[in-house]
Amino acid sequence: MSEILVNIDGKEVKAKEGMTVLEAARSAGIPIPTLCYHEKLEPYGGCRLCIVEIESRGSTRLVVSCVYPVEKNLTVRTRSEKVDRVRKMILELEMAHAPDAFVFEDLAKEYGADKNRFEKEPSFCIHCGLCVRYCAEVKKKNAVGFVDRGIRKEISFIPEIAAKECWSCKECFPLCPTEALQAAYVLVGALAFPEASPKRTSA
Amino acid sequence: MSRIQSPAELEELRKDIISKRDPNKPCITLCSGSACHASGSREVAAKLEEEIEKQGLSAEVDIRKTGCHGFCERGPIIVIRPEEICYFQIKPEDVPEIVTETIKGKKVIDRLLYTDPATNEKIIHETEIPFYKNQGRIVFGSNVNVDPKSIDDYLAIGGYAALAKVLSGMTPDQVLQEVKKANLRGRGGGGFPAGAKWEGSRNAPGDIKYVIVNADEGDPGAYMDRSLLEGNPHAVLEGLTIGAYAVGAHEGYIYVRQEYPLAVENVNIAIKTAEELGLLGKNILGSGFDFVVKVHKGAGAFVCGESTALMTALEGRAGEPRPKYIRSNVVGLWGRPSVLNNVETWANVPLIINNGADWFTQYGTETSKGTKIFSLVGKITNTGLVEVPMGTPLRDIIFKIGGGIPGGKKFKAVQTGGPSGGCLPEHLLDLPVGFDELTKAGSMMGSGGMIVMDEDTCMVDVARYFLEFLTDESCGKCVPCREGMRQMLKVLTNITKGKGKEGDIELLEQLSETAIEAALCALGKSSPNPFLSTLQYFRDEYEAHVKEKRCPALSCKELISFYIDPEKCNACTTCARKCPSDAIIGGKNLVHMVDQEKCTKCGTCFEVCPPKFRAVKKLSGEPVPPRISEEARTITRKSKEK
Numbered sequence: 036m037s038e039i040l041v042n043i044d045g046k047e048v049k050a051k052e053g054m055t056v057l058e059a060a061r062s063a064g065i066p067i068p069t070l071c072y073h074e075k076l077e078p079y080g081g082c083r084l085c086i087v088e089i090e091s092r093g094s095t096r097l098v099v100s101c102v103y104p105v106e107k108n109l110t111v112r113t114r115s116e117k118v119d120r121v122r123k124m125i126l127e128l129e130m131a132h133a134p135d136a137f138v139f140e141d142l143a144k145e146y147g148a149d150k151n152r153f154e155k156e157p158s159f160c161i162h163c164g165l166c167v168r169y170c171a172e173v174k175k176k177n178a179v180g181f182v183d184r185g186i187r188k189e190i191s192f193i194p195e196i197a198a199k200e201c202w203s204c205k206e207c208f209p210l211c212p213t214e215a216l217q218a219a220y221v222l223v224g225a226l227a228f229p230e231a232s233p234k235r236t237s238a
Numbered sequence: 239m240s241r242i243q244s245p246a247e248l249e250e251l252r253k254d255i256i257s258k259r260d261p262n263k264p265c266i267t268l269c270s271g272s273a274c275h276a277s278g279s280r281e282v283a284a285k286l287e288e289e290i291e292k293q294g295l296s297a298e299v300d301i302r303k304t305g306c307h308g309f310c311e312r313g314p315i316i317v318i319r320p321e322e323i324c325y326f327q328i329k330p331e332d333v334p335e336i337v338t339e340t341i342k343g344k345k346v347i348d349r350l351l352y353t354d355p356a357t358n359e360k361i362i363h364e365t366e367i368p369f370y371k372n373q374g375r376i377v378f379g380s381n382v383n384v385d386p387k388s389i390d391d392y393l394a395i396g397g398y399a400a401l402a403k404v405l406s407g408m409t410p411d412q413v414l415q416e417v418k419k420a421n422l423r424g425r426g427g428g429g430f431p432a433g434a435k436w437e438g439s440r441n442a443p444g445d446i447k448y449v450i451v452n453a454d455e456g457d458p459g460a461y462m463d464r465s466l467l468e469g470n471p472h473a474v475l476e477g478l479t480i481g482a483y484a485v486g487a488h489e490g491y492i493y494v495r496q497e498y499p500l501a502v503e504n505v506n507i508a509i510k511t512a513e514e515l516g517l518l519g520k521n522i523l524g525s526g527f528d529f530v531v532k533v534h535k536g537a538g539a540f541v542c543g544e545s546t547a548l549m550t551a552l553e554g555r556a557g558e559p560r561p562k563y564i565r566s567n568v569v570g571l572w573g574r575p576s577v578l579n580n581v582e583t584w585a586n587v588p589l590i591i592n593n594g595a596d597w598f599t600q601y602g603t604e605t606s607k608g609t610k611i612f613s614l615v616g617k618i619t620n621t622g623l624v625e626v627p628m629g630t631p632l633r634d635i636i637f638k639i640g641g642g643i644p645g646g647k648k649f650k651a652v653q654t655g656g657p658s659g660g661c662l663p664e665h666l667l668d669l670p671v672g673f674d675e676l677t678k679a680g681s682m683m684g685s686g687g688m689i690v691m692d693e694d695t696c697m698v699d700v701a702r703y704f705l706e707f708l709t710d711e712s713c714g715k716c717v718p719c720r721e722g723m724r725q726m727l728k729v730l731t732n733i734t735k736g737k738g739k740e741g742d743i744e745l746l747e748q749l750s751e752t753a754i755e756a757a758l759c760a761l762g763k764s765s766p767n768p769f770l771s772t773l774q775y776f777r778d779e780y781e782a783h784v785k786e787k788r789c790p791a792l793s794c795k796e797l798i799s800f801y802i803d804p805e806k807c808n809a810c811t812t813c814a815r816k817c818p819s820d821a822i823i824g825g826k827n828l829v830h831m832v833d834q835e836k837c838t839k840c841g842t843c844f845e846v847c848p849p850k851f852r853a854v855k856k857l858s859g860e861p862v863p864p865r866i867s868e869e870a871r872t873i874t875r876k877s878k879e880k
Contacts, residue, residue, distance in 0.1 A: 078561060079561065079715075080560075080561025080715075080716065080758055081561075081715050081716050081717065081758070082716075082717055083716055083717050083718055083756040083757070084717075086755070086756050097755045097756065098563065099561065099756075101561075102561045102562060102563060103563050104563065117755065120748075120751070120752075121718075121751070121752050121755055124718075124722075124748060124749070124751075124752040125717050125718065125721075125752065125756065128717055128718075128721035128722060128725065128752075129717060129721065131721070131725075153725055154728070161717075162714065162715075162720065181556070181714075183714075184541075184711075184712065184713050184714045185709060185711065185713065185714040185720060185723075186709060186712070186714065186720060186721075186723070186724045187714075188713075188714035188720070
């Protein structure tokens with residue numbers, strides 16, 4: 036693997052080819068906030084909080100660092116007025132669902148995000164997909180999945196699989212960034228009332 | 239039928255087909271696309287067959303059930319050849335007369351002809367009707383001549399000649415260069431140059447590559463890809479095969495909405511017949527080139543029109559876009575180089591190969607070449623599918639071809655580019671249609687939807703409508719799209735309900751920025767367009783809603799009241815009888831009044847008030863005048879004096 040030099044926040048960072056900007060930054064101790072990233076999982080690019088500003092081939096644009104691969108002569112700014120503005124909005128949008136989650140406390144302070152900006156619909160789930168992806172990619176059980184789409188999207192345990200697999204595992208519980216009990220709650224609901232849990236949709 | 243082994247054999251077969259066709263033999267062409275099916279063309283077809291049989295003309299007259307002719311407003315349409323007599327809005331009961339009078343008697347039936355509304359003259363031939371006369375139908379024009387279920391029909395008009403030309407005398411690179419030189423840009427939305435996309439795939443590493451037809455057309459009111467695939471599936475297949483040859487692909491997919499059953503049926507028949515003739519499959523035309531095509535029915539998600547979501551769905555997974563920054567022509571379907579173009583783009587390819595890039599580039603503007611098919615709908619006289627050279631001004635499409643706005647109403651805006659497109663106002667009517675021209679004006683080409691709006695349309699409500707559509711169709715994967723649109727829709731809905739507040743417009747602008755900058759895919763990034771373009775050109779309407787609680791178009795229910803002008807009401811009692819909620823305080827010889835408490839704002843009174851009175855008014859942003867006294871309501875009718 037050849038080495039690539041990238042400039043992150045004015046600092047020369049050595050990165051390996053194939054690394055993402057997020058990985059390169061973190062390896063150099065430069066923080067970038069994330070909600071849906073997990074080092075054991077495929078990058079998901081869902082929360083968009085890790086957005087950064089890049090200068091590449093003469094143009095400046097915003098990309099999400101968890102997916103964008105490092106390249107030669109890349110200049111990255113992990114903070115800028117625009118980046119901060121976008122992150123603030125993302126946090127405010129998410130906090131409408133999980134206003135009191137610990138994960139947002141410091142972030143909200145850092146970016147001046149107001150948890151009361153939008154009308155609250157506390158579902159707790161912020162659709163980071165960590166539980167779903169961990170179960171699929173690491174445990175290969177697919178006991179929990181997404182159902183429906185768009186603003187109706189929610190996580191749901193598949194009763195038939197969950198009844199067999201979940202009690203001895205529960206590894207997804209602590210992954211939940213907003214409320215570990217959320218996963219437990221949905222799981223119990225699915226097992227206790229399998230008929231009432233939303234049906235899986237194919238698209 | 240046996241497989242054709244060489245281009246020469248193909249030409250022989252073509253000659254044979256044409257020689258058996260007498261150009262002077264009467265042929266009744268009936269459009270049988272989905273739109274005409276809806277207006278009863280199947281019944282007309284059955285009656286035609288029955289009547290021809292009954293009058294003993296089966297051997298002397300051909301019937302050809304073709305795809306869409308485009309003038310859907312006037313369907314079902316019959317064209318009688320060789321005279322090319324055009325009849326519109328045919329009902330089964332017209333059929334015996336057509337057969338007796340026109341086929342046997344060679345007489346034209348006046349009442350079935352098109353009447354030019356400008357001159358009141360009857361027009362016999364399609365080419366003289368303003369709707370057709372002002373178009374340039376190089377792609378869509380063949381629909382009229384082909385029964386989509388018959389490969390012979392396609393061969394008779396020169397079908398598969400481009401494929402033969404490519405396989406017998408052009409290298410893949412020459413094909414690529416020709417398409418690049420033609421500057422064919424993707425007709426599905428983005429307008430990305432097809433040649434560059436193909437080249438990217440050709441040069442990408444890997445032995446297995448794919449070519450894909452995007453037939454997941456999902457814009458409300460748009461059906462050009464549907465009509466092309468239904469009406470001329472072989473043109474799409476031929477284009478796809480040529481593309482596969484250029485790219486080095488041996489497998490192709492057609493991703494088609496399962497809501498398009500006729501398109502699915504016709505394209506499957508086309509694949510089967512092309513395989514039987516050796517125009518698809520192994521060793522095509524004896525060239526050694528193999529190519530197979532499979533049809534994949536989509537599960538009805540708008541987002542699957544997005545390239546990476548479509549490919550994810552093709553792989554059998556939930557149709558969500560991928561977050562990758564690598565183009566799908568390099569890493570696409572199953573991680574392999576995959577060229578995805580939409581139906582119309584593929585259908586242009588045989589034309590470019592047959593006629594050359596120079597012929598193609600004579601149509602269009604500097605950066606947009608060829609023609610574009612638009613689905614012209616909304617408040618427009620001639621609803622239908624129109625194909626015009628790129629660069630045609632919007633005004634020509636809407637007024638010359640579309641016949642303008644019905645009911646004497648005033649034009650207000652045209653929405654182009656589908657839900658993620660934008661609304662363009664009257665002062666931009668002279669804008670030439672082209673990819674860059676429309677984008678610069680704050681809208682986009684999209685796949686070619688064109689929705690015309692008149693003065694009664696509220697632009698805030700239009701933005702709300704499209705946002706609602708997009709919110710419903712968002713996959714929900716990324717925050718700026720899922721959560722941003724949820725909030726945008728709430729704010730817009732509030733504004734149309736008179737609950738808008740100071741700062742709402744700014745909040746919408748901030749949410750728009752987040753979507754544009756941070757959303758994962760094209761659907762999310764373009765989702766604020768309906769709002770941004772209406773704000774750009776109709777800011778006064780937003781401000782009237784927010785600040786004055788007034789809907790200038792008098793359309794938003796929560797912001798209007800119905801009021802009967804006492805000076806004009808003649809106490810005819812029509813409105814009182816028709817009101818479904820008993821909200822009209824009527825009475826004989828008493829001026830009517832609307833009980834605002836009971837009124838549901840359905841607008842019935844407004845519609846039924848006789849035009850000679852026009853007493854019912856819509857009010858917005860102003861208080862309803864107080865009720866008048868019983869005395870003042872009494873109408874003293876004068877006896878008619880001479």
